[in-house]
Amino acid sequence: MPSLATRPERQTDYRRFSPAIPIIIDNGGFNFRIGWAGESDPRITFRNLVYRPRHKATGETVTIVGDHDPVLLKYFDCTRSSYRSAFDSNVVYQFEIMEYVLDYGFDRLGVEDSPVDHPILMTECICNPISSRSKMAELLFETYGVPSLAFGVDAAFAYKFNQQHGICSEDGLAICSGFATSHVIPFVEGEPVLEACCRTNVGGYHVTDYLKQLLSLNYPYHISSITWEKAEELKLEHCYVAYDYAAELQLFQKGTKEAEEKTRCWQLPWIPPSQEDAPSEEELARKAALKEKQGQRLRDIAAAKKFTRISELEHKLHGLEDLVQQLDEVEDEEMYSILSVTDYNSKQEIESAVHRVTQSLRKARGEPCESEEKVDASLSEKYPLISIPDDMLTPEQLKEKKKQIFLKTTSEGRLRAKQKKFKEELLREKQNQEDEEKRLENPELYLEQTRVKYRELCERVDQRKRLKTNGNGNSSGGVGRGERLNSVQKERMRLLTTAAFDRGKGEDTFGARDEDWQLYKLMSRDNDDDDDSLDEDETELSRVTTRLQEIDPEFVAKSDLAALQGTLEFTRLRPLTAEDFKINLGIERFRCPEILFQPSMVGVDQAGLDEMTGVSLRRLSSKDDAVKNRMCNSIIVLGGSSLFPGLDSRLEAGIRQIRPYLSPLKVVRSLNPVLDAWRGAAAYATSMQFSTQTFSIQDYYEKGESGLKQYQIKYSL
Structure with a gap:
């Protein structure tokens, strides 16, 4: 402040x-x-x-x-x-x-x-x-x-000082607008009439604060620069009181040339960005050489890591093979003593570890890996109790058999998942290789075909999601229910209708036969097929999207488009200029001082300066009209907030509206x-x-x- x-x-x-x-x-x-x-x-x-x-x-x-x-x-x-x-x-x-x-x-x-x-x-x-x-x-x-x-x-001292210099007479009115309040004081024979004074809690502080609020709302990015001190400086330098507030407001709303001339600009500090020249051929060659050097360094680091990894796997594989060979040469009693000092419980676990390390070593060397079926081919050897009938086992062995069944089922499920993933990777690599060959033959044709495929997959996935989400609900438009259901849902409805019709013929015996439960299997399989087809389309869509992102620099995925549109308005697509650091003062120049005449604009339910003058004159009920005419002929404006240009003429126009026709009226500004x-x-x-x-x-x-x-x-x- x-x-x-x-x-x-x-x-x-x-x-x-x-x-x-x-x-x-x-x-x-x-x-x-x-x-x-x-x-x-x-x-x-x-x-x-x-x-x-x-x-x-x-x-x-x-x-x-x-x-x-x-x-x-x-x-x-x-x-x-x-x-x-x-x-x-x-x-x-x-x-x-x-x-x-x-x-x-x-x-x-x-x-x-x-x-x-x-x-x-x-x-x-x-x-x-x-x-x-x-x-x-x-x-x-x-x-x-x-x-x-x-x-x-x-x-009163200011009024007497101006009276001594002939600015006002003994009978008059002093309109004083200060920092926090504004007063109207009537003077009769040089003395203030205290019972006829009027006050409003609006002054220069409120004008400055209102200007700061308006500029902060219009320019939120420069709110740190719009301090109270700067708002006070702008108020003293640029603000004025409009003779007709409504007409002045319409002038700026229409955007006339006169409004442009009355608009003032405040240029904030701005440093233009440095204009860099285009790099020369030597600079481009130097950057390319530096980039190649950095790439070679990264390749050397990757090769060193690969060599270290291969060495560690070979050392581990030799150790495991020596351990297997040692177990083959000893008896069963000595085998358990050797296994007790290792992390393995049986010879089969060591052989499985040998196989896993071998596969990892092949993968590290870049060699093709063996099928996962060979890795766990000895499941029956690991779980020998599974093939033995229950009546030949003791209670402890039955518990162990259940445990082995669970472990075998889990291992088989994991093996199937690995095989499926392995096949998917092989298929994806094969498709990518075929796509790359097509792209090299005709890049433009391949790009257009990929875009068409992407649009078809998007439409197919969206349609399946809509049918899955809204297939059993009502949708707008003239589409019937049968047209909204896909083939799988129609088959499911047919099965349910057939079962309900059979139940209506007589006694409800559904479920008594094993064939009845085939209905649920059919419904579940159809639903799974529908979900599987949707998953396949989504997988293919993901692959095509990744492919387009690699070969098409202008491609934007549909999933990223919504987020991009949401943040587009906050994205700055051009460099900042001096115009971005310019604050315009147009309507604010006369809107802020207007609160001296309309305090309700800032939430103060009190009278303005011209209305206060009428209130003070009405309180002088004991004085005759001649005294009031002499007072109105000697109205002086005081206080720091009276320095706004146009304040005295606006006051004269406002007071004339509440005075009788052709009554004397004179508003002057004090010396200082x-x-x-x-x-x-x-x-x-x-x-x-x-x-x-x-x-x-x-x-x-x-x-x-x-x-x-x-x-x-x-x-x-």
Whole structure:
């Protein structure tokens, strides 16, 4: 929120001022200004904020008041500290923070030690609560020991300052739009009429925050660059108040040339990508040689790994063969003692291991492997109890026979799966070899045939999936149920209908004969056939898809197309340019300041500036029309938020709509909407009668809060 600005230097002429010269403090919600009475400008101005960053080296927390200093950023981590203000809207309520601000303000002014032996004139908001004024008086009297104190409304001092320069008259209206709130204050004979004042909780802070929100929504990729400080800068530089908001909005919606001229651009930092020249032939040759060198290195590594693998398998095979030969030469008693020191339980297991290692060795050398049938050809030898009838076995042998049956069944199933997989691999390799031969003969014809085959397989798989999913349900359109069922489902329906018809003839005896259960076998086989055909098509589709991905660089699989379409809008298909880092301010230029006239745009159900003027005039029921006409003929605009171009003309147009026909009306801007409050207070404190308007420390100890409640200065001295 605070901008990067140079911190104010400490004044050195504090001792030159007489104790009778008052110190002027303009305690605003945005800036804190302090100086001497009679001077034209304040000595010290800084942001009315406090933050507590940590030292980067020691981690110690310090309290810093006011603006950021670029020098402090080298030593303190200011990014993780939150800023705190003593104000709630425009009323001081955090006096611990206010004490830090006053300490810093008096130190910058040159006060070396307490007490502060000068009278103080401090500004406050209109109708400031007595509790806030009492706490502020307690802080100044008891902490700083000031001799006397005076409170005055900042807008009233600014109005009197402009009155002295002939900008406004004694009877008039002050429309003050500040940082957090906006006020309308009527003046009669130079004095504010407090009971006729009006206030709205919308000010410059809300305009800046609204602009930041709109830009963040329109440009979410640059939200880190749209900080509060930058939004404040853009507001002060580009925003304006539209004379007719609806007409201005239509102008931008139509996209006319005038709207383009009113649009402003903010160019974010952007570094163009470096333009690389096309590589030369020498560079291409160097890269090709490097690529070939890397490929040869990978091939050498693969060859070394293959040689190591073959050596390990040969060594293991020789060991197993020696172990088998040793078992052949010894008796059965010695065989068990030899097996006890190995990981095998029988000679058959060692022979199976020899076969497996032999197969692995053949595969590592690239030789064709033997059929898996030879590997487990001795299953009957491994499970001898299976062929023996049960009546010839003992109970323990029966248990062992069941175990061997289970092991044999599992081994046979595993063997069949291996054989099936082996055959599928051989078939796939054969098909790939035939496809490669066709491709080499005519690449274009082969590619087109493969694409056609891919589309046919996709349609066939999708149709089978639809029939399987929706075959028994209702579908839209005029297709009958018989047309939606495939041949397998029709046969299954026929079998079920035949069984139901046979049951309806008489007694239900279904299941009494073995032939009845053939119905379930037929239905199950048909279903399996249907699933098997679907699996075959999906396998072939997967093979064709892989083949197309290898030979067709433009091919995109159907399964990847949906995901690609879902992420297509997030895919950046072009390099970033300066246009991508440009933020346009069009409607936002006048839409944000419009909340001063329509606070409901940001959720504040209160009146705007022009409507508040009418409310204040209606509250002056005791005044006649002549006084109101004189007041409307002297309307002055104050405050930092009144700097928007077009604000005074918009106010005049809005107030004219609520005033009688041909009644006098004049809206002017103050000499300096930001500094007039401090300058008016500094001029007020130079009057000889100023000492009669102060609240002394003796009055504070004698009267206390009740005296402050009745205290009210007179602005027309």
